[in-house]
Amino acid sequence: MNNQRRLGRGLEALLGRSLDEHAPGLTPSTTDTNAAAEDGDGLMSRDAEGQRWLDLGVIEPNPFQPRQRFDEEQIADLADSIRAHGILQPLLVRRVEDRFQLVAGERRLRAAQAAGWERVPVQVKDLTDQQTAELALVENLQRTDLNPIEKATSFQRYLTEYDCTQEELAQRVNVNRSTVANLIRLLELDENVKQMVVAGELSQGHARALLPLSQDRQREMARRVASEGLSVRKIEQLAQDAAVEASEGLRIVGNDGVSRKPPRSERSAQVASLEQELQKILGTKVELRQTAKGNGRMTIHFRDADEFERLRDLLSPSPGLGATGAG
Template sequence: MAARKKGGLGKGIDALISPSVKRETEKEKVVEEPVEKIVEKIVEVEKVVEKPVEQLMRIDEIEPNQLQPRKNFDEDALQELSESIKQFGLIQPIIVKNKGKYYEIVAGERRWRAARIAGLKEVPVIIKEYSEKESMEIAIVENLQREDLNPIEEAQAYQKLIEEFGLKQDEAAQRVSKSRTAVTNALRLLKLDERVQQMVIDEMISGGHARALLAIEDKEEQYLTAMLIFDNKMSVRETEKLVREHIKKEEEKRVEKKEDFSQMETIYHQLEERMKSVIGSKVAIHSRNYKKGKIEIEYYSNDELERIIDLIESVKQVG
């Protein structure tokens, strides 16, 4: 029988545990003390990391998430993806969760749509158990990180993330690996007139055009200016110039209106004094839009009221 080769596991144990413990006495005499207990068994514990199980599923068993932030899918881009899927298959599985009668997409709706166009009957999926809120958050974050949402969808996704999960803007930014400034600027687009927002979604104007229009406070003016931009195919720089001119004109109108109002106040004050001298009681003129208003005459007793009425009637008789 061949001699057993020394080394291996036994050598490893010997290196860790000495067969005896040497103790030096006060007289520097060394006495060997045998180890009473020896490790009889070494158990190696492996931490098994659970890997997601990928499986094939019929494509008609899967339905999109109604809370999906993306509402518009580029048909040309979907067609390109479907051609790639025909050639190479669906490389990345779709994440779904069990809804009982069907499986709902948590992440990967764009791939699912392209797979349908490609004519696939089955697609690779990973089934996960998520709550409604978790599913929503994953869908929102996945879409935001793809960076191909239109500016309004992106803003709406940020808003939903903030409202549904009670996040602050900087916390939402951190979730999607964006700067706080980027999130803030995106959210500002939701202050635009809804018709202007739809023009951005329909790609009639760009996000740059939309951000320039934010300087116009009046919603109707925003929309009219947006239509002007679209009709004249104006660039973002041309739009910014147009908006600056509009704001300048509005400011000039406000200054003129303020000056006119100041002049009219002086005139009304003079008229109040004239009427006071005639009627003999305090008079106040309240104007609306310089064309309409009301006159208030104060009285302090029934006798004074009768006197004022008699005065007005006497004026009428003279007239």
């Protein structure tokens, strides 16, 4: 990973200029057909300024596109803008054998189709599958936010497919590692709850507050958020109360064979609140257990070696502290 070109600065680093740079719009009418020169295979033309143009029909979709939902109203607005001002930024494509594959610009591609255009301005880059996946992530993160589940799914897919760590991915797409870790945790939610996040019925904050709960309780609380408009803080409080209730519902079977409730002091609302606070800080599940005497135990959960390294770095007081420094 270290010897590969880092794309953390995103499309600006690749294209050599800002995505927000204001320039005259490119339109098919600006092409001087008399001066246009055909590229070798006849699929692409160049205008008098050297700008490349491709017919819409020869551009294949990006197989690494993180975005699964496109707002049709936004596409229509962008189509109106394209009709009036042209396309300000050429689409990015790559050659795959004898085909052209979209890398970045699917919203512009869809809007150009809606505007009735037959061809679009493009830049052609020689990119690997991994670079294409990174650029698809970067473009969507920088332009219009994906929903949290789409982000999480794309991050997890990238980590699995390219066998890299969360830290490496965070560096390559220029986000904080905690952002990657917190998003991926959302994939642990109940499927119905995840769909509510995708549909915009639950915010990312609500979803994170539900993570400590069982999937049954997640569904119940999610429905209350949708119907009652509960705040994130209220959900956090209800989650704490639910954790206390769950603990108080436990029974311990003693040596005499009689089942008894554990001491109430073993699980107080204050302990549940501390758990929530630590989970926010660490980005993972934390369990606290305290006895009536005041001593206790803290359990920090991690999913894999990568998350363990992330937590170790977070908890280490200095970069030099390794595993031997832990008591």
